[in-house]
Amino acid sequence: MTKFSDLKLDPKVLKAVEDAGYETPTPIQAGAIPPALEGRDVLGIAQTGTGKTASFTLPMISLLKRGRARARMPRSLVLAPTRELAAQVAENFDTYAQHTKLTKALLIGGVSFGEQDKLIDRGVDVLIATPGRLLDHFERGKLLLTGVQIMVVDEADRMLDMGFIPDIERIFQLTPFTRQTLFFSATMAPEIERITNTFLSNPEKIEVARAATTGENIKQGVLMFKPSRRDRAATEKRSMLRKLIDGEGEACTNAIIFCNRKVDVDIVAKSLKKNGYNAAPIHGDLDQSQRMKTLEEFRTGTLQFLVASDVAARGLDIPAVSHVFNYDVPSHAEDYVHRIGRTGRAGRSGAALMICAPIDEKNLADIERLVQNEIPRLDAPEGTPAPKADDAEAEEKPKRSRSRSRRKQDDAAEESPAAEAVSEAAPVQESEQPDDSEPRRRSRGGRGRSDRSSDRGSKTPQGLGDHLPDFIARSFEDRAETPDPG
Structure with missing residues (x-):
């Protein structure tokens, strides 16, 4: 069995890996680290949660141990699609570079330009950034990319989904042609393949699992949900979510609940809190400080349920997530792979349950076609309680129905003998x-x-x-x- 000590990593990096408690590399790490240390371009394809971040972080630190960064000219560049993923890469770098003198800077939105400018001016060995913020610094004249020796693109398929491909192509053109490129993704769309053919030079392709596969250690299931009435669909769906959570019992120690829309993230989180669940939302419209605080509470166990949009589907490396609940069927089939990859990480077992309304059945078929497996159907939970009135938004139709009912009672009272008696008894x-x-x-x-x-x-x-x-x-x-x- 291959061990990290067999991969020819720098001794200081090996010591950091040992301090972190790792001995055996994952398949993607064992396949990508040796060619990366040789200076070759690497194209890594593996399902999420298999350790891709360490696949490029460890060889980068080993290769950059010698040399010194100059002001505004980083020696290496890591591009990530979201703030959370960029922050996760920065944490990995801090862990594995703790015995070296390498420096880093994190360029993400939601943080002042001034603090980031100070770090760049001092010179950094590793620059970790989202594409938009990186180009903002470049256009302001605060950053030069001509000194980049190693360039990493992480979660490339997510870059495609978020519309970052034009930015990625521009950044590639700003870096030296002689750079080493490490390209990682869970899926390989045709557009991604075109970029790799254009900007990678004879890459070593490491494909440890079929593209867009899901972990075998994750128990999957989908509940086919049909509301009793169209105007009660949202309320009954939230009630069904709570029933699914309760049905998992003590096995559900914590969970990430994914919604397709930001507005639903807020509504579902508020509904769970009203019903006594320790939940909080996270999505792109929240301040960066609030997002980081919420993530930290979830990591430490202070928060049990994290209700998230797809901004959190990538980059959350929380090993002990027991469950993932898909409140909505993702509109892009690839997102299902990344969502459920938040559980069952590092060889642990996990569970991923999903609610599918009739309107989502086409998206469900796309997912099953992508993963080439049928997701097991779940039986409806027994004793599902009727939706609570305070859980749903104001519903006008029942109110109008009650008003008509009162009018009928009034009409009946007018025609009753008692009403006539009172009328006849009136003094005239x-x-x-x-x-x-x-x-x-x-x-x-x-x-x-x-x-x-x-x-x-x-x-x-x-x-x-x-x-x-x-x-x-x-x-x-x-x-x-x-x-x-x-």
Whole structure:
């Protein structure tokens, strides 16, 4: 069995790996590290959660141990699609370079340019960045890429999904032609293959698993969900999610819950908190400080349920995630692979459960076609409680239904014998009853008392009908009686 000591890594790097508690490399690490140490370009294809980050971090540190960085000219560059993944790479670098004097800088959005400029001005050996923020620094004249010796593109397929391919091509053109390139991805779309053919020189291709496969140590399942009513679909779906979580019992120590839309992330997190679950949202619209705080709470176990958009599908290296719940079926089949890859990491077992509404069945078919396996169907949880009224957003239709019900009760009360008895018992003075043959005259301020008395004594509703409130009647009775001019 291959060990890290057999990979010809620098002794200081080996000591850091040993301190981290690792002895045996994963297949992607065993395949990618030797050619990387030889200075060759590497194209690594492996499912998420197999240790791709260490596959380029360890050889980079070994190759950069000699030399010195110059101001604004980093010696190596790592590109990541999201802030979280870039921060994860930076943490790995800190772990494995702890016995060296190599320096790093992290360029991501949500952090002031001033602090990042100071790091670049001092000179860094490793620059870890998202494409957008890197180009921002370059266009401001604060950064030169002509000194890059090693360039790494991590999660290349996610770069494609997020529209970063034009930026990646531009960055490639800004770096020296003699650079060494390490290219890693979980899937290989045709566009990704075109870039590798253009910018990589005779790369060593390491494919330790079929592209877009899921880990065998992850228990998968999908619940086919059909709401009872269209206007109750969201409420019943959230209720079903809670039932799935409860059904896993103590085995669900923590979980990431994925939604397709940011607005649903907030709604689902709020719903879980209302029902007593320790949950918090994370998505791209939150401040970077809030996102990092939420992630840290989830890593330390302070937070049990992380409700996330796909911004967290890549880059979260939290080994002890027991479950992944797909509240929505991902619209891109490749995202399913990355989502469920957040559990079952480092050889552990995990579970990935998904809720599929009728509208999502086409996306489910695309996923099963991609992974070339049918996802087992789950039975509906028994005793699923009726959705709580305070869990759903305001629903207008039931309110209108209740109003109609009250009106029916009022109509029935008008036609009841008791109502007629009350109406007949109302005092009426004959001398004040108007002659029906004469036209009624109404003043601007209201009807005369004789008109009002007639209305109250008649069974045929006029104006306010039989339900003339007493306080209105008394207000007229208190006035001085004036002869009816009609």
